[in-house]
Amino acid sequence: MDVNGAEYAAGSRSRTLSYVLIRILSIIFLIIIWQTIASLKLASLPEPIETFGMLITLMSEGEPILGRTLQEHAAASLMRVLEGSIAGFVLAIPLGIVIGWYKYVEKFAGTIVEVFRPIPPLAWIPLAFIIFRNFGNTTTLVQVFVVLVGAFFPALLATIHGVKSIDAIYFEAARTFGASPSQIFAKVIVPGALPSIITGVRTGLGVGWMCVVAAEMIGSSASGIGFFIWVMYEVGGGTAEIISGMIAIGFIGYLMNEGILFLSRRMMKWDSN
Amino acid sequence: MGLELRHVTKKFNGKTILNEVNMEIKDGEFVCIIGTSGCGKTTLLRLISAQEELTGGAILLDNRPPSCEDGDVGFVFQEYALFPWRTVKHNVEFGMEVKGIDREERGAIAQKYIDLVKLSGYEDYYPKELSGGMKQRVGLARALANNPKVLLMDEPFAALDAITRNVMQCELLDIWEKENKTILFVTHSVDEALFLADRVITLGSPPESILEVTDIGIPRHRNRTGTEFNRIRDHLLGMLMSNGDADVKQDRECMRQ
Amino acid sequence: MKNNKISFRFFVLISVLILVSVCCLGCIGTEQTGDAIYLKKMGPADMMSQFNSGDIDGFIAWEPYNAELVVNGDGKYLVQSGTVWPNHPCCVVAVMDTFTDESAIKAVVWAHIKATEFINNPANEGAVTQYAMDFTGKDEAVVKEGMNNIKFTEYPDETEVKTYYQKLDQNKILKKTVGELGYASEDAFFGDFLMKTYYDEVKAELDSDSSWMPEKVSNTTNVRLAYLIADLHQLAMYAARQEGYYEDVGLIEGENLVIKPPYANGPAEMEGFKNGDIDVGYLGGAPATLKRINDDTKIRIIAGVNNEGSAIVVGKDSGIDSLSDLKGKTIATPGFGTVQDFIVRMIAEQIGTSVELAA
Numbered sequence: 001m002d003v004n005g006a007e008y009a010a011g012s013r014s015r016t017l018s019y020v021l022i023r024i025l026s027i028i029f030l031i032i033i034w035q036t037i038a039s040l041k042l043a044s045l046p047e048p049i050e051t052f053g054m055l056i057t058l059m060s061e062g063e064p065i066l067g068r069t070l071q072e073h074a075a076a077s078l079m080r081v082l083e084g085s086i087a088g089f090v091l092a093i094p095l096g097i098v099i100g101w102y103k104y105v106e107k108f109a110g111t112i113v114e115v116f117r118p119i120p121p122l123a124w125i126p127l128a129f130i131i132f133r134n135f136g137n138t139t140t141l142v143q144v145f146v147v148l149v150g151a152f153f154p155a156l157l158a159t160i161h162g163v164k165s166i167d168a169i170y171f172e173a174a175r176t177f178g179a180s181p182s183q184i185f186a187k188v189i190v191p192g193a194l195p196s197i198i199t200g201v202r203t204g205l206g207v208g209w210m211c212v213v214a215a216e217m218i219g220s221s222a223s224g225i226g227f228f229i230w231v232m233y234e235v236g237g238g239t240a241e242i243i244s245g246m247i248a249i250g251f252i253g254y255l256m257n258e259g260i261l262f263l264s265r266r267m268m269k270w271d272s273n
Numbered sequence: 274m275g276l277e278l279r280h281v282t283k284k285f286n287g288k289t290i291l292n293e294v295n296m297e298i299k300d301g302e303f304v305c306i307i308g309t310s311g312c313g314k315t316t317l318l319r320l321i322s323a324q325e326e327l328t329g330g331a332i333l334l335d336n337r338p339p340s341c342e343d344g345d346v347g348f349v350f351q352e353y354a355l356f357p358w359r360t361v362k363h364n365v366e367f368g369m370e371v372k373g374i375d376r377e378e379r380g381a382i383a384q385k386y387i388d389l390v391k392l393s394g395y396e397d398y399y400p401k402e403l404s405g406g407m408k409q410r411v412g413l414a415r416a417l418a419n420n421p422k423v424l425l426m427d428e429p430f431a432a433l434d435a436i437t438r439n440v441m442q443c444e445l446l447d448i449w450e451k452e453n454k455t456i457l458f459v460t461h462s463v464d465e466a467l468f469l470a471d472r473v474i475t476l477g478s479p480p481e482s483i484l485e486v487t488d489i490g491i492p493r494h495r496n497r498t499g500t501e502f503n504r505i506r507d508h509l510l511g512m513l514m515s516n517g518d519a520d521v522k523q524d525r526e527c528m529r530q
Numbered sequence: 531m532k533n534n535k536i537s538f539r540f541f542v543l544i545s546v547l548i549l550v551s552v553c554c555l556g557c558i559g560t561e562q563t564g565d566a567i568y569l570k571k572m573g574p575a576d577m578m579s580q581f582n583s584g585d586i587d588g589f590i591a592w593e594p595y596n597a598e599l600v601v602n603g604d605g606k607y608l609v610q611s612g613t614v615w616p617n618h619p620c621c622v623v624a625v626m627d628t629f630t631d632e633s634a635i636k637a638v639v640w641a642h643i644k645a646t647e648f649i650n651n652p653a654n655e656g657a658v659t660q661y662a663m664d665f666t667g668k669d670e671a672v673v674k675e676g677m678n679n680i681k682f683t684e685y686p687d688e689t690e691v692k693t694y695y696q697k698l699d700q701n702k703i704l705k706k707t708v709g710e711l712g713y714a715s716e717d718a719f720f721g722d723f724l725m726k727t728y729y730d731e732v733k734a735e736l737d738s739d740s741s742w743m744p745e746k747v748s749n750t751t752n753v754r755l756a757y758l759i760a761d762l763h764q765l766a767m768y769a770a771r772q773e774g775y776y777e778d779v780g781l782i783e784g785e786n787l788v789i790k791p792p793y794a795n796g797p798a799e800m801e802g803f804k805n806g807d808i809d810v811g812y813l814g815g816a817p818a819t820l821k822r823i824n825d826d827t828k829i830r831i832i833a834g835v836n837n838e839g840s841a842i843v844v845g846k847d848s849g850i851d852s853l854s855d856l857k858g859k860t861i862a863t864p865g866f867g868t869v870q871d872f873i874v875r876m877i878a879e880q881i882g883t884s885v886e887l888a889a
């Protein structure tokens with residue numbers, strides 16, 4: 001092992017470089033298509049350059065109607081996503097471990113989970129408004145709740161899968177060393193299921209991010225990227241603002257995903273390939 | 274003293290796998306168990322390590338039933354069963370961690386056994402970064418570090434290539450001599466058993482019990498092609514063939530050619 | 531391999547940094563301790579439920595929502611929109627520029643005037659109340675209260691429409707100039723946008739002979755007519771249908787008159803115009819003007835529906851008794867750049883405070 005480490009590293013470095021080039025090319029390709037559509041007026045889109053100008057204005061000076069910068073809207077959305085998805089994970093991960101571990105719980109909860117899972121998180125909005133009507137700060141609660149629902153199921157399913165797919169041999173090995181059930185939980189189930197749980201967290205956060213943006217559009221709000229896009233649409237004439245908002249959504253979603261991937265690679269060297 | 278099996282019987286769903294097995298293994302003895310696959314070798318080890326419940330009979334280690342909680346037995350698995358999320362060092366420390374030995378002490382003990390199995394320098398490697406032979410060294414160190422009274426090894430070298438396997442056999446003997454452990458070593462390879470064991474116990478296909486207990490008097494380090502070695506091998510293979518299933522018979526034909 | 535611990539510390543550091551920065555950024559939007567008026571945007575149904583849950587201190591909407599809260603709930607009128615901005619424009623009738631059938635436009639204008647006269651005639655109070663109840667689905671007390679606060683008109687006050695335009699401009703809500711739309715001046719734009727000729731012509735005929743009727747619309751001319759859901763301001767359209775005014779001029783429902791399913795709000799209806807789904811529509815003057823400019827949706831205003839008719843309602847026992855009590859309070863509005871939005875801004879100016887977004 002590591003015999004040809006240096007050679008291998010050199011090879012992979014040039015490969016990494018060409019991968020980066022391909023990435024840049026793909027973005028250029030996208031912009032060219034966009035420019036073509038805008039120039040030929042195939043759809044009423046603003047030109048890329050105009051949109052990027054708008055993006056910079058929105059980030060530096062903000063937007064006059066709502067009087068906020070794009071980052072401020074993004075931060076508001078991000079807060080909701082973090083609150084909602086962390087709440088979702090706090091519920092989903094322990095529940096997933098219990099369901100994955102105990103056959104009877106799996107049989108009991110399985111049907112319930114499978115019936116609730118196909119309900120789109122956004123379909124919860126009206127009921128959530130009714131449920132949280134008397135809690136104060138209803139709008140925020142509803143949005144956070146919708147994120148919670150969205151983040152919950154990917155994390156739950158991944159945790160269940162993670163626990164169930166731990167090879168029985170590890171439990172056996174732990175038992176030959178006299179590990180107690182709680183030690184097996186802490187030293188085998190949790191680390192064994194962790195890669196899958198992290199994948200669930202990653203997916204959950206992604207779904208939560210989609211949900212919050214949509215919830216901000218549908219439910220009444222006063223902040224967030226979804227809200228910003230919706231107001232720009234209602235006021236009209238703000239296609240560049242709308243696209244800027246969408247770019248921000250995509251970029252933040254990308255960053256969150258990459259961030260978790262990066263952290264999980266660092267945390268779980270043993271699992272990466 | 275030592276390990277004692279009395280009328281050990283095991284049935285799975287009414288089907289007898291082990292029938293009235295009796296054996297006595299002295300402290301510090303190296304015993305190999307051979308038998309065709311499916312004859313109940315793994316089951317026997319699992320019974321001794323209390324992973325499986327006895328249908329009948331008794332198992333006594335120093336006059337009481339062995340228990341994992343006390344670290345009586347150490348198990349080395351054919352599939353290594355190293356925790357992939359733990360480094361070499363942390364794998365070796367596992368048993369001590371379970372027992373609650375403090376960090377410094379278990380670090381020192383782990384280091385001793387890592388050195389013993391010649392893995393110094395690999396302490397912080399993860400299992401996926403190791404070759405099969407190295408993995409099994411970790412498996413061995415992990416079991417030894419828990420200071421068990423008896424070491425149960427279930428076909429530990431079966432997945433290794435022939436050369437690595439021979440090297441591992443020699444090193445295992447070295448370690449056995451240094452550590453003075455009682456070893457119960459399961460294999461389906463007659464050669465391996467002959468090379469390693471003080472005594473070889475041949476298990477018959479269910480529901481037969483022990484076919485024979487053979488003392489191997491050849492002094493170590495043993496020559497794998499010596500005449501006495503060959504004689505006992507022929508004898509054991511013949512016994513397995515007349516008892517065993519078609520697989521072994523074929524193997525035997527191949528070996529003759 | 532040995533940097534295990536380092537990487538773990540790194541991970542902790544990064545996650546703490548992310549959390550802290552997000553919290554700091556998030557806090558920017560959550561301060562709401564000043565004495566500004568805090569705005570929250572939502573539809574009228576949400577206003578009702580959020581008022582009841584205490585998320586908002588009050589709202590500014592149109593009838594019958596205000597009246598409903600006052601009559602059935604624990605709300606009270608704080609101020610009528612007409613008090614803050616007399617004669618401000620509200621709902622209008624608009625026609626798409628691609629719809630050029632003059633007889634049909636005249637017919638719609640005629641039906642609208644007849645219906646408005648019908649509503650404004652005190653002799654018809656019983657029938658009008660019934661129509662209002664049927665149209666909005668609200669009970670008698672609510673619609674009566676609401677009707678009191680609406681001025682049903684036939685054409686909007688042109689100077690007030692221009693005032694509204696100026697406000698849009700000042701608040702940087704306009705994304706385009708009239709020049710970009712191809713007009714030499716604002717006057718040229720308004721001359722085209724406020725197409726009063728049909729109204730003037732029909733009105734003149736009716737003034738000289740109240741039984742005058744325009745020629746019947748040909749049965750090959752289809753008119754697709756849109757309106758907003760349960761908006762008491764648009765009662766004239768409902769009355770015209772019930773009183774048979776459309777039939778009188780040859781517009782037969784189910785044949786050459788298609789009544790579109792009601793739109794939820796003005797922007798949605800403007801989208802309908804833009805997509806070519808609508809020929810004539812009743813809608814708020816605000817989205818009509820705003821989207822005429824920002825989206826270049828080429829509609830023209832052929833008649834007015836009402837002026838005023840919005841109000842700020844607050845809790846009965848909220849202690850909000852005067853406009854200056856609105857300082858530090860959260861008020862819901864139906865949208866940015868709406869007449870209601872500007873009324874709140876005018877109030878803020880009047881009481882010497884600013885308007886901010888709610889947290």
Ligand SMILES: Nc1ncnc2c1ncn2[C@@H]1O[C@H](COP(=O)(O)OP(=O)(O)O)[C@@H](O)[C@H]1O
Nearest residue numbers: 285286290308309310311312313314315316317
């Ligand atoms: N948990 C179990 N349930 C039922 N049958 C089992 C179980 N474990 C082992 N057996 C059966 O017992 C027999 C002996 O298995 P094993 O001890 O693994 O054989 P060996 O290790 O000698 O190859 C096999 O026929 C196997 O199918």
Ligand SMILES: [Mg+2]
Nearest residue numbers: 314315316427
């Ligand atoms: Mg076996």
